[in-house]
Structure formats: structure tokens, C-alpha cells
Amino acid sequence: MAFAIKKLVRASLRAAGVATALSLALPAQAAAPGASFDPRNISGFWELPYDGRNIPQADLQPSITPAVIAAQAAKDANSRRWCYFIGMPMAMESPRPIDIRQSAHEVLVNFETRATPRHIYLDRKENMVLDDYDLTSTGDSVGHWEGNTFVVTTVGIDGNKGLTLLPGGGFRTTDSKLTERYRLANNGNALIVTFTWEDPKVFKTPHTYAYRYTRAPKFYEVQTPLDCDPLDKERVEFFTNPPSAK
Amino acid sequence: MTLPAVVAFGALCHVATASAAQPASGIPDLTGAWVRVDETGSGSFDNLAAGFPQASLTPPYAERLERERKAGPRTGAWDPNKKYQNGEAYVVTAGTCGFPGGIEPNSAAFHIVQDRDQVVIVRENPGLGRNIYMDGRPHPDLRRFVPTATGHSVGRYEDGALVFETIGLTPGNVPAGGYRTPETVLVERYSLSPDGNRLTMRYTFTDPKIYTKPHTFEIVAERGLPRQLAFEWYCDAADPQQSQGVAPPKQE
Numbered sequence: 001m002a003f004a005i006k007k008l009v010r011a012s013l014r015a016a017g018v019a020t021a022l023s024l025a026l027p028a029q030a031a032a033p034g035a036s037f038d039p040r041n042i043s044g045f046w047e048l049p050y051d052g053r054n055i056p057q058a059d060l061q062p063s064i065t066p067a068v069i070a071a072q073a074a075k076d077a078n079s080r081r082w083c084y085f086i087g088m089p090m091a092m093e094s095p096r097p098i099d100i101r102q103s104a105h106e107v108l109v110n111f112e113t114r115a116t117p118r119h120i121y122l123d124r125k126e127n128m129v130l131d132d133y134d135l136t137s138t139g140d141s142v143g144h145w146e147g148n149t150f151v152v153t154t155v156g157i158d159g160n161k162g163l164t165l166l167p168g169g170g171f172r173t174t175d176s177k178l179t180e181r182y183r184l185a186n187n188g189n190a191l192i193v194t195f196t197w198e199d200p201k202v203f204k205t206p207h208t209y210a211y212r213y214t215r216a217p218k219f220y221e222v223q224t225p226l227d228c229d230p231l232d233k234e235r236v237e238f239f240t241n242p243p244s245a246k
Numbered sequence: 247m248t249l250p251a252v253v254a255f256g257a258l259c260h261v262a263t264a265s266a267a268q269p270a271s272g273i274p275d276l277t278g279a280w281v282r283v284d285e286t287g288s289g290s291f292d293n294l295a296a297g298f299p300q301a302s303l304t305p306p307y308a309e310r311l312e313r314e315r316k317a318g319p320r321t322g323a324w325d326p327n328k329k330y331q332n333g334e335a336y337v338v339t340a341g342t343c344g345f346p347g348g349i350e351p352n353s354a355a356f357h358i359v360q361d362r363d364q365v366v367i368v369r370e371n372p373g374l375g376r377n378i379y380m381d382g383r384p385h386p387d388l389r390r391f392v393p394t395a396t397g398h399s400v401g402r403y404e405d406g407a408l409v410f411e412t413i414g415l416t417p418g419n420v421p422a423g424g425y426r427t428p429e430t431v432l433v434e435r436y437s438l439s440p441d442g443n444r445l446t447m448r449y450t451f452t453d454p455k456i457y458t459k460p461h462t463f464e465i466v467a468e469r470g471l472p473r474q475l476a477f478e479w480y481c482d483a484a485d486p487q488q489s490q491g492v493a494p495p496k497q498e
Contacts, residue, residue: 043361082484083343099377101359101366103277108359108366110375117368117375119357119476128475136478161480222377224392227344230483 037188039148042107045097045216046191055209058169064202072171076163081236083114083228087137087162088154088178089195091115096223097216100191107143107150112225120152127155135174137162150182167195168209170202189215273403274438276358276365279470280445282351295421298463307425307456343481348373348395349412349432350421350449350465357476365401365408371479378410385413393417393428408436424451424461443469 092098096112109118120141128140135158143152159174166172176199183192191213198206229235284294303311354371367376378399385398393416401410412432420426430453437446444466451461 043363078484082482084482085478085480099364099366099375101361101364103359103361104275105277106359108357108368110366110368116478117357117476121473124473133475134477137480138478140475219381219383221379221386221398222375224394225374229344 037184039184039188040145040150041102042100042150042182042184042191043102044191045099045220046213047097047216048093048211048213052212052214053167053209054212055168058166058197058207059204060170061200061202061204064170069165069169069171072164075160076165077239079162079164081230081240083230085137085162086111086113086115087164088118088139088157088172089166090163091118091138092193092195092211093167096226097220098213099222107152112223114226114228127153130156130174135161139178148183152178152180152182154178154180166197166207168207170197170199170207172197173199173202175199175201185212191215272406273360274406274408274436275360275442276408276436276438276445277360279355279357279474279476280351280467281355281470282353282465282467285466295463298422299461300422301420301424301451301461302458303423303425304454304456304458311419311423311425343483349376349397349415349434350447351467354479355470355474355477356467365410368476369479370477371481378408385411388414388428391428397428397432404435406437408434410434420451420461421449422461422463425456426451427453427456429453430456445469 091111091113092109094111094113094115099108099110099112101108101110105121105123107120107122109120111117116136116138118138118141120143122143124142125144127142133140133156135156137158139154139157141152141154143150145151155177157172157174157176157178159172159176164171164173172178176197179196179198181194181196184190185192192210193213194208194210196206196208197203351369352371354369356367356369359366359368363379363381365378365380367378369375374394374396376396376399378401380401383400385400391398391414393414395416395418397412397414397416399410399412401408403409410433412434413430414428415426415430415432417427418425426432430451433450433452435448435450437448438444439446445468447465447467449463449465451457
């Protein structure tokens with residue numbers, strides 16, 4: 001009997017190994033039109049093209065006046081001046097492809113700009129309680145799959161760090177909650193991400209916009225990063241003084 | 247269908263629902279947080295690499311590095327190969343909060359994520375991530391590659407270990423008296439202990455113009471706690487104090 005059980009387990013493990021090996025042997029990049037692709041594997045380098053944004057106007061609270069927005073813009077300008085980490089969500093607008101890597105335990109999103117990596121954890125369902133969390137520029141993210149949609153919720157983005165103004169209007173605060181929904185399209189060659197911000201102090205209703213990334217060429221390689229030198233006087237003068245017509 | 251076949255099919259279905267990037271048999275599961283441990287270091291705060299086998303340099307590089315050592319660090323920045331005296335100050339950062347990069351992990355935790363095409367290693371403090379391409383691509387022609395602090399890496403799995411090769415590194419010091427240039431070939435071998443909680447990283451630098459024999463040393467890391475969060479090492483370039491020199495603790 002014991003022998004039979006061992007044999008059973010060995011057979012199961014062999015099958016499991018074969019299945020995993022097969023999944024690893026799948027083509028890395030999206031298939032040609034008409035061919036199949038894994039709708040639950042968003043790994044890859046993704047570029048945001050000029051026509052990749054669908055951004056409605058945010059429905060802001062009356063308290064979010066132009067003066068409040070201007071004050072927030074001034075904070076962002078200071079962040080830019082001192083090269084602070086960009087943070088969420090503007091890191092997702094990188095002028096370079098973003099690198100998404102999906103493992104069994106987490107999904108990592110890495111950038112070639114002045115932004116720290118995002119760690120989207122798959123092994124817990126709930127976000128951290130903010131009292132127990134050191135705020136960061138990218139926040140605490142957890143993800144799960146709903147069908148072929150990868151759903152990510154993020155809290156704990158420090159309202160005093162990075163670029164805070166949001167596409168479509170308004171800004172994020174430490175109390176903001178972000179929900180992202182990632183879905184592959186166009187035979188795996190496009191990645192559509194909807195961003196929904198909830199923060200009753202800023203928005204009357206949740207603010208949703210979407211980006212459509214396109215997959216970078218198969219052998220894209222990470223480049224020398226776009227760094228930022230806060231001590232470069234020429235750079236600082238460039239964006240702190242109004243442009244001259246001369 | 248026999249009972250083993252039913253169970254096997256069940257296992258097949260179970261695996262099919264798991265991540266497509268889940269490591270297969272023979273591929274070490276390196277994903278997660280890791281913290282460097284220096285249990286065989288120099289025995290003091292002087293220089294963690296003091297206990298490593300020292301690099302065997304060719305005469306031109308031995309002379310060059312000796313000259314640089316005597317001249318001291320150009321910017322007053324911390325020199326990993328220098329033995330600091332009690333109370334001797336050094337600059338912790340260059341003041342720009344830039345990407346210092348680097349190959350070997352430092353005191354901050356680092357995180358590894360594996361998928362089919364790439365292994366990514368990121369630190370919790372500023373520094374370039376390491377992208378290790380696993381899709382069979384070759385190294386680029388160095389004439390068309392801009393060197394970086396992490397270079398260009400391609401890898402494979404070999405006997406249960408991650409083995410990868412790096413070229414295209416910016417010129418700079420290597421622990422234990424070594425040096426590197428873009429042409430230097432670095433081979434790293436990451437091996438897991440049987441329980442999966444200990445990672446031995448073996449570094450081998452080869453460059454005939456620099457070394458008389460390959461320069462090899464090992465660094466060990468321990469796996470972080472389950473569900474360990476990645477912290478963010480936040481550097482404020484606007485804070486004048488962050489670039490001031492500090493005195494290392496008194497060493498007995």
C-alpha cells in the first residue's frame with residue numbers, strides 16, 4: 001500500500017513538473033495575431049505610447065479650489081527640483097518601458113526613471129493597516145486575479161512624497177486608495193490598465209482613467225536610467241525660470 | 247483512468263492554475279527578500295571584505311590601485327577597500343541621492359523576482375536594479391553599450407543554481423582589492439541551501455589585464471521573513487545633513 005502511495009505521489013509530481021516545465025517553455029512574448037497567449041501572464045516590457053491615455057476630468061470636491069491645486073503643484077515642483085522619487089502613479093507614465101515581472105509570490109514593476117520599484121504581493125489579500133506601515137512613494141500593494149484581470153489595490157502612498165497631481169485633476173493624499181485593473185488585449189500585445197482613485201476629501205466620486213501600454217520588442221534591453229541630479233545648476237535653472245523667447 | 251492518473255491529472259490542473267512563472271523542477275526558487283549576513287567578515291567595522299581572498303593583480307593594476315589607495319578617495323566618499331582609523335570621517339553619500347548601483351548587496355535587504363525570461367534583483371536603497379536576461383540572448387557588442395554600475399547580464403540555471411555572466415560594468419573597485427572595467431567578465435553563481443533559506447552568491451571576476459588569476463569570493467544572504475515587506479530607503483537631497491561626513495563607531 002505504501003509503495004502504491006509513493007508511486008501515486010511520484011506520478012503526481014512528474015505530471016506537475018511536466019506541466020510547469022511546459023508553462024515555462026511557452027513563448028515569452030505575445031503570439032502573432034490569431035495565435036494563443038496566456039491571458040494571465042503580464043510579464044514583459046511595456047511602453048506607453050502617445051495615444052495610450054484615456055483620461056476623463058476628475059469630479060473634485062468643492063474644497064479643492066484652484067488655490068489648493070496650485071499649492072499642491074508647488075509641492076510637486078519642489079519634488080521635481082530635488083529629484084525626489086516620482087512615486088505612484090506618475091512612475092507608471094515613464095518615458096521608458098516599464099518592466100513587469102510576475103512570479104509566484106509577487107509582481108515586480110521596475111522603472112528606468114527616478115522611481116523605486118513597486119512590489120505587488122500575491123500572498124496576502126489585505127493591504128497593510130496604515131498604523132503599522134511606513135509610508136512610501138509607491139505604497140503597499142496587493143494583487144489577485146479575477147478571471148483574466150489582475151486587480152491591485154494600493155494604500156499608504158505618502159502624500160508628501162513624489163509627484164502627487166493626478167491625471168485628469170486632483171491629487172493623491174496619504175489617505176487615498178488606488179485600485180488598478182490590468183488586462184491583456186490585442187493577442188497579448190497590449191496591456192490596458194485602469195486606475196481608480198478613491199479619496200472623499202479630494203474626489204466627489206471615484207476618479208477613473210486608463211492607460212493602454214504596448215509590448216516592447218522581444219529583445220528590448222534596459223538602458224542607462226534617466227537619473228536626475230539635484231545639484232546640477234543648469235538643470236535647476238531650466239525649469240525654475242520662465243523660458244526665454246531669445 | 248487509473249487512480250494514479252486521476253491524481254496526476256489533478257496535480258496537472260493545480261499547477262496549471264498557478265503562475266506561469268512558477269519555477270520548474272531543478273530551478274531554485276529565489277523569489278523573495280534576502281538579507282546579507284557577514285558571519286565570516288573581518289571581525290570589525292573596518293572592511294567587510296577584509297576576510298575575503300585578496301585579488302591577485304597584474305603589476306600595472308597593482309601599481310595603479312596602490313597609487314589610488316595612497317591618494318585616498320577622490321571625493322572623500324567611503325572606500326570599501328580602505329581600513330579606516332578610529333574617528334576618521336568619511337562621506338556617506340555624494341549628496342545627490344543618485345543611483346550608486348553596485349553588484350554586491352550591502353546592508354539593505356534585496357529582493358529577487360524570477361520569471362521565465364528574466365531574473366530581477368532590486369535593492370531597498372537607491373541603486374540600479376539588475377536585469378538578468380534568461381531568454382538566451384547574447385551580450386551586446388561593448389562598442390555599442392553604455393557601461394553601467396550593473397552592466398549587462400545573461401543567465402541560465404545549472405545544477406540547481408542560477409548562473410549568470412555580466413560585462414559592461416563601469417570602471418571601479420571590486421571587494422578585496424579588485425578592480426573592474428567594461429571588459430571584465432563577472433560570473434555569479436547563486437546556490438540555495440537544501441532548506442531554501444540560505445543563498446550563497448559566488449563572484450568570479452576575470453580580466454587578464456587586471457588579474458593574474460580569477461578573483462573569487464562569496465557572500466551569503468539569508469531569506470527574509472515570510473511576507474517581508476520591501477522598505478523604501480528615502481534620500482532627501484534637499485537635506486544638507488545627508489551628505490555630511492560621519493565618524494565610524496569606535497572599534498575595539
